[in-house]
Amino acid sequence: MRDWLKRYEPVWLFVHSPAAIVAAVIAIAIIFGAVFAPWIAQVDPYDLSSFSLFDGLLPPVWEDGANPKYLLGTDDQGRDMISSILYGARLSLVIGISALTIAAVLGVGLGLAAGFYGGRFDAVVMRIADVQLALPAILTALLIDGIARGVLPASVQQDVRVAVLTLAIALSLWVNFARTARASTFVQMQKEYVQAAIMMGQRPVRIMFVHILPNILGPLLVIMTVDLASAILLEATLSFLGIGLPADSPSLGTLIRIGMQFLLSGEWWILWIPTLFLVALVVSINILGDFLRDVFNPRLR
Amino acid sequence: MLVIKDLAVKFPSRFGDVTAIADVDMEIRPGEIHGLVGESGAGKSTVGAAVIGLLSQPGYIAGGEITLGETDLRALSPEAAHRIRGDRISMIFQDPQTSLNPLMTIEDQLVETIQAHSDATHSQAVTRAVDLLEEIGIKNAASRIKAYPHQFSGGMRQRVVIALAICTDPELIIADEPTTALDVAVQSQVLALIQRLARERQIAFMLITHDIGVIAQVADRVTVMRKGRVMETGETQQVLGAPDHPYTQALMDAVPPLDVKIDRFRVPEEAPIAGEGPTGNVAEAWLLEGQRSEMLGLTLDHLTVQFAAPRTSLFRTPAPYVALDDVSLTVRPGTIMGLVGESGSGKSTLAKAITGLVSPTSGTMQLGGDDLPYGKTRGRRHPSRQLIQMVFQDPYSSLNSRHTIADILEEPLWFYGFVSDARERRRLAAAMLELVGMAPEAIDKYPHQFSGGQRQRVAVARALLARPRFLICDEPTSALDVSIQAEILNLLKDLQSTFGLSVLFISHNLSVVRQMADDTAVLRAGRIEEVGPTEDLYEAPQADYTRELLALTPVMPKAWRRAG
Numbered sequence A: 001m002r003d004w005l006k007r008y009e010p011v012w013l014f015v016h017s018p019a020a021i022v023a024a025v026i027a028i029a030i031i032f033g034a035v036f037a038p039w040i041a042q043v044d045p046y047d048l049s050s051f052s053l054f055d056g057l058l059p060p061v062w063e064d065g066a067n068p069k070y071l072l073g074t075d076d077q078g079r080d081m082i083s084s085i086l087y088g089a090r091l092s093l094v095i096g097i098s099a100l101t102i103a104a105v106l107g108v109g110l111g112l113a114a115g116f117y118g119g120r121f122d123a124v125v126m127r128i129a130d131v132q133l134a135l136p137a138i139l140t141a142l143l144i145d146g147i148a149r150g151v152l153p154a155s156v157q158q159d160v161r162v163a164v165l166t167l168a169i170a171l172s173l174w175v176n177f178a179r180t181a182r183a184s185t186f187v188q189m190q191k192e193y194v195q196a197a198i199m200m201g202q203r204p205v206r207i208m209f210v211h212i213l214p215n216i217l218g219p220l221l222v223i224m225t226v227d228l229a230s231a232i233l234l235e236a237t238l239s240f241l242g243i244g245l246p247a248d249s250p251s252l253g254t255l256i257r258i259g260m261q262f263l264l265s266g267e268w269w270i271l272w273i274p275t276l277f278l279v280a281l282v283v284s285i286n287i288l289g290d291f292l293r294d295v296f297n298p299r300l301r
Numbered sequence B: 001m002l003v004i005k006d007l008a009v010k011f012p013s014r015f016g017d018v019t020a021i022a023d024v025d026m027e028i029r030p031g032e033i034h035g036l037v038g039e040s041g042a043g044k045s046t047v048g049a050a051v052i053g054l055l056s057q058p059g060y061i062a063g064g065e066i067t068l069g070e071t072d073l074r075a076l077s078p079e080a081a082h083r084i085r086g087d088r089i090s091m092i093f094q095d096p097q098t099s100l101n102p103l104m105t106i107e108d109q110l111v112e113t114i115q116a117h118s119d120a121t122h123s124q125a126v127t128r129a130v131d132l133l134e135e136i137g138i139k140n141a142a143s144r145i146k147a148y149p150h151q152f153s154g155g156m157r158q159r160v161v162i163a164l165a166i167c168t169d170p171e172l173i174i175a176d177e178p179t180t181a182l183d184v185a186v187q188s189q190v191l192a193l194i195q196r197l198a199r200e201r202q203i204a205f206m207l208i209t210h211d212i213g214v215i216a217q218v219a220d221r222v223t224v225m226r227k228g229r230v231m232e233t234g235e236t237q238q239v240l241g242a243p244d245h246p247y248t249q250a251l252m253d254a255v256p257p258l259d260v261k262i263d264r265f266r267v268p269e270e271a272p273i274a275g276e277g278p279t280g281n282v283a284e285a286w287l288l289e290g291q292r293s294e295m296l297g298l299t300l301d302h303l304t305v306q307f308a309a310p311r312t313s314l315f316r317t318p319a320p321y322v323a324l325d326d327v328s329l330t331v332r333p334g335t336i337m338g339l340v341g342e343s344g345s346g347k348s349t350l351a352k353a354i355t356g357l358v359s360p361t362s363g364t365m366q367l368g369g370d371d372l373p374y375g376k377t378r379g380r381r382h383p384s385r386q387l388i389q390m391v392f393q394d395p396y397s398s399l400n401s402r403h404t405i406a407d408i409l410e411e412p413l414w415f416y417g418f419v420s421d422a423r424e425r426r427r428l429a430a431a432m433l434e435l436v437g438m439a440p441e442a443i444d445k446y447p448h449q450f451s452g453g454q455r456q457r458v459a460v461a462r463a464l465l466a467r468p469r470f471l472i473c474d475e476p477t478s479a480l481d482v483s484i485q486a487e488i489l490n491l492l493k494d495l496q497s498t499f500g501l502s503v504l505f506i507s508h509n510l511s512v513v514r515q516m517a518d519d520t521a522v523l524r525a526g527r528i529e530e531v532g533p534t535e536d537l538y539e540a541p542q543a544d545y546t547r548e549l550l551a552l553t554p555v556m557p558k559a560w561r562r563a564g
Helices: A003-007 A009-015 A018-035 A081-117 A119-134 A137-151 A161-189 A192-200 A204-240 A252-260 A269-296 B044-052 B078-087 B106-117 B122-135 B154-166 B184-201 B212-218 B236-241 B246-254 B280-290 B347-355 B405-415 B422-435 B440-444 B452-464 B482-499 B510-516 B534-539 B544-552
Strands: B002-013 B016-028 B033-037 B060-068 B089-092 B172-176 B204-209 B221-226 B229-235 B298-307 B321-331 B336-340 B362-367 B388-391 B470-474 B502-507 B519-524 B527-533
Touching: A009 A018, A009 A269, A018 A081, A018 A269, A081 A119, A081 A161, A081 A204, A081 A252, A081 A269, A119 A161, A137 A161, A137 A204, A161 A204, A192 A204, A192 B388, A192 B405, A204 A252, A204 A269, A252 A269, B002 B044, B016 B033, B016 B044, B016 B060, B016 B204, B016 B221, B016 B229, B033 B044, B033 B184, B033 B212, B044 B060, B044 B089, B044 B172, B044 B204, B078 B089, B078 B106, B089 B154, B106 B122, B106 B154, B122 B154, B154 B184, B184 B204, B184 B212, B184 B544, B204 B212, B212 B236, B221 B236, B221 B246, B229 B236, B229 B246, B236 B246, B246 B482, B280 B422, B280 B482, B298 B347, B321 B347, B321 B502, B321 B519, B321 B527, B336 B347, B336 B510, B347 B388, B347 B470, B347 B502, B388 B452, B405 B422, B405 B440, B405 B452, B422 B440, B422 B452, B452 B482, B482 B502, B482 B510, B502 B510, B510 B534, B519 B534, B519 B544, B527 B534, B527 B544
Parallel strands: B033 B204, B033 B221, B089 B172, B172 B204, B336 B502, B336 B519, B388 B470, B470 B502
Antiparallel strands: B002 B016, B002 B060, B221 B229, B298 B321, B298 B362, B519 B527
């Protein structure tokens, strides 16, 4: 073992945790595949001319009647399963990560301010958070979706689907960030370095973001990882229920919804392959999140 | 009775085994109070944990013998060892807040322990528990035994912990810092109780503490430890009064005496302090240049601070909690005012009121003749925010652990607009490090790379870089070992006299205040009991409370101090 590996504890813990290594390999492979989908996938599932109905419903290569060109078979439209999944994962990750970023910025900002100022501002922010928690994420998404349908003209509705979905997911995730940031900020507020900064007369924004924020990043990072999995799942759920993305630009959830139609007709791969893929992605991200939590909270070890 | 020979404890780590203690020899006789003294990291608690068989995982005993009477404690099976714990060896922990179960009554906890170690029936156990509580000095034990731990004061709770420890008639009790969390008055009661139990019941005590005053007061014999090794062992009077080992001598030199004022603490291999290095002079010159202004005193007039009590009724506002009650105090320009008092007396609230973290309810504050506005109305750019600086109690929390030393030290320089050039700021910050006795190279490191004493030096440097005229030191050494405390106190003294600072020095430790302060004020429950020149106050205290505090503080006999 090289010395620097030993000295830097998170790295040391990582190389001694087989679960974390496997999870990281899977997650990185999926993310790599998603990012480079246009170069890896042999078919562009959004381009109607790149696939043919004649190739429809081909099974994976290890079944009878398969076409070796399509390793994991095709769906009813003749789209290559691998290509669809890679493009679907791409969309899922884009929506998940953007929603997470919005939620983190909103939640951490509000949580920091609530913890710093306390009092009435804190009470108001936290009551809003409580109300948000009482609404299931799907309800929030339906609400925003409904508003978007009502307000926006029909012509642009298709174009803003991704944005609506992202916003809906972000709104149901910010509470986690706000609560954690607030609780950690309270702890830091008791520390004397914060009191020293207040005594000096530094601007509250500087105290919050330069002094306190770096000290509460650990737990926030953990929430980020765990919530990335939630965001992806939420997107899949919404798409599965048909509130999310349409069939012509499928995310993982949409693919599973399409696959449902073939559940009892023998074409199992159309449902099962994207489902297993989604499970692998979410589980590996969750394992990484648990690992990070253990690293940042040694008492749980 | 308890004999420890060549004891070694190791902790496996991924860098290989770390030796926590080695070659520890010790003997404790029945009825003896054996002091185990040393600074943090000396391995005192590890010895205690090894004897009672509760080493924290993954530590293990690597060699040596521990025998209690005829029993070889190392050879015991886990079950036998478990039976011995509590039966023949008991333990008293530092914090009585956490060593009792808050959800069980005192009765249940005592009865449970008694029944676990004997076949007493429940009613026999209750009778025995009541007797025990009476014995350790809890009045009306029969009725109070039904109470929960939170209904007892800290001292009472520590008595209950002691009752738990003695309820099985053990031969040996390991007391790990039993009085560290207590105020002096309570501490002296608990120590008297320990002494009485040792005499009357012939219980042997292993008294682990960092407080040499406590050892001097109650221990029959003492073992001095440092870095996991025994430095010296023997009769208390012999070891502390005429120490053989240079380390024991240095340790004794660093203990601030209560009965006399000494000029400086003798500190071994003293680091260059106060501008002895070439760049330290730069910082000193810079500070002196900014301090052409006159020295500033501070006057508090009828200052009262109240906190809102929690509301219990919708219609009635509860009476507020009075933290400071009509406090009037004058810190003369260029002098040190010591402020002593027990925990909860309002010392820190006073510091917060001056620095603006807490707003007083009434009264006035004046800094050098100018009115000092209350915290709520004090602007962010008010000059007092630069003139008043503070050194905090806990150097582990007063420095932002995510900032480098350079970030921490340069902040006041640009914030108060002293130095606009970044390179000049860095040069000055490095010079200031040298002025407070640290290597200028430390500037690119993070706080966690330094020890508590070094961090406190950094905290002092940060305060100085604001060019203060008034410095508040809130228990600046109570988190530090006694030898480090001596260094920091020397440093503060030097800096105060060089730069003509006015200082409010807050401490619960009367000996430290005597060494530092020109004037002393005694605070009790938010009121000033007595204030006056330090020498007068210590030599001829006027208030009963002051006399009591002075009498109860553990001291070393005069003869034990080396002529300084």
